Amino acid sequence: MMTIGALAERAGTSIKTIRYYDEVGVLAPAQRSDSGYRLYDEGALGQLRFVRAAQAVGLSLGEIRQVMALRRQGEAPCRFVLELVERRADELDERIAALGRVRDELRRLAARGRLLDARDCDPDFVCHVVVPAGTAREERRHG
Amino acid sequence: MMTIGALAERAGTSIKTIRYYDEVGVLAPAQRSDSGYRLYDEGALGQLRFVRAAQAVGLSLGEIRQVMALRRQGEAPCRFVLELVERRADELDERIAALGRVRDELRRLAARGRLLDARDCDPDFVCHVVVPAGTAREERRHG
DNA sequence: CTAAACCCTCCCCTCGACTGGAGAGTCAAG
DNA sequence: CTTGACTCTCCAGTCGAGGGGAGGGTTTAG
Structure with missing residues (x-):
C-alpha cells in the first residue's frame, strides 16, 4: 500500500x-x-x-x-467502452467537418480581405473583412 | 434612439x-x-x-x-482583422489535424477492440480496448 | 390610478477538470 | 523533542459567454 x-x-x-x-x-x-x-x-x-x-x-x-x-x-466494460470509442470517433468526424467549414470560410474572408482597401470600410459595420458590404439584414434568433 | x-x-x-x-x-x-x-x-x-x-x-x-x-x-481595423482571420485559419488547421489524429487513434482502437474478447480483459487495467495489454509503464509528467 | 411591461444593478450559476491555499493533524529522522 | 515533509478537509478561483432571478425604479396604455 x-x-x-x-x-x-x-x-x-x-x-x-x-x-x-x-x-x-x-x-x-x-x-x-x-x-x-x-x-x-x-x-x-x-x-x-x-x-x-x-x-x-x-x-x-x-x-x-x-x-x-x-x-x-x-x-467487463469492454463493450461499453467500444461503443464510447466508436461514438466519439463519429462525433469527432462531425466536429472536424464543422471546423473545416469554418476554416474554409476564414480562408475565403482572408483571400477577399487582402484585396480590400481599408479606406472603403464603412465604420458603421466595423470591418468589411468580416462583414462584407451589403450583408445587412434583420436577424431573428431570439424572437 | x-x-x-x-x-x-x-x-x-x-x-x-x-x-x-x-x-x-x-x-x-x-x-x-x-x-x-x-x-x-x-x-x-x-x-x-x-x-x-x-x-x-x-x-x-x-x-x-x-x-x-x-x-x-x-x-480602420481591417489590417488587424485580416491578421486575426489568417491566424485563426492557421490555428484551425492545427486543431483539425490534431483532432484527426485522435479520431484515427479511436478508429484503430475500435477496429482492434472489435476483435477482442471481454473475457481476456485484465481487470487491473480496467479495459483493454483503451489500454492494450502490455502497455504498462511508469509515467513521468509531474516529476 | 393602476397594472403591465420595461429597465436598472448586483450577485450567483453553468460546464470540465482541475489548481491554489488556509488551517490543522500525522509521521519519520535526527 | 523538534523540524520538516506529508496528509487531511474545505473554500475559492480559473476560462468563456452569457443565463437566472431578486429587488427596485420607470414608462405607457387603458
Whole structure:
C-alpha cells in the first residue's frame, strides 16, 4: 500500500488530481489509514493509467467514471467502452467537418480581405473583412 | 434612439447579452436616458452584426473588443482583422489535424477492440480496448 | 390610478477538470 | 523533542459567454 503522494509520483500525476478523482467517483473511495490517510494498492496505478489513456482519446471523466463503475461491479466494460470509442470517433468526424467549414470560410474572408482597401470600410459595420458590404439584414434568433 | 430591448429585438440577440457586451467593452458605454436607461442608435445594430459574424468564424469577444476599440479610435481595423482571420485559419488547421489524429487513434482502437474478447480483459487495467495489454509503464509528467 | 411591461444593478450559476491555499493533524529522522 | 515533509478537509478561483432571478425604479396604455 502506498500513500497518495507515492501513487501520484508513480502515476505521473498530481495529488490534487487523485483527490479530485476520488471525489467525483472516477476512483473508488480509497482505503484509509488510522489517521485518515488514503492508501492505494497497485490496482490504483492501473486505473490511473486507464484514465490517462481514455482522456488522451477524448473521453470525459464522466464517461470514464461509468466505465470504472462497471469494472467495480465485476463486469467487463469492454463493450461499453467500444461503443464510447466508436461514438466519439463519429462525433469527432462531425466536429472536424464543422471546423473545416469554418476554416474554409476564414480562408475565403482572408483571400477577399487582402484585396480590400481599408479606406472603403464603412465604420458603421466595423470591418468589411468580416462583414462584407451589403450583408445587412434583420436577424431573428431570439424572437 | 432605441432602448436595449428594441435593439436586442432588431439584432436578434438578448438584453442580457447586450448588457454583457457593454460590461466587457465590446460595445462602447451606451448613452443613458435621464432615468438611466441605455439608449442606442443604428450604429449599435451594425456593431452587433459584426460581433455575430466575427463569433461565427471563431473570433473571441476579447479579440472582437480589440477590433471595436480600434474602430472607436477612428482607425480602420481591417489590417488587424485580416491578421486575426489568417491566424485563426492557421490555428484551425492545427486543431483539425490534431483532432484527426485522435479520431484515427479511436478508429484503430475500435477496429482492434472489435476483435477482442471481454473475457481476456485484465481487470487491473480496467479495459483493454483503451489500454492494450502490455502497455504498462511508469509515467513521468509531474516529476 | 393602476397594472403591465420595461429597465436598472448586483450577485450567483453553468460546464470540465482541475489548481491554489488556509488551517490543522500525522509521521519519520535526527 | 523538534523540524520538516506529508496528509487531511474545505473554500475559492480559473476560462468563456452569457443565463437566472431578486429587488427596485420607470414608462405607457387603458
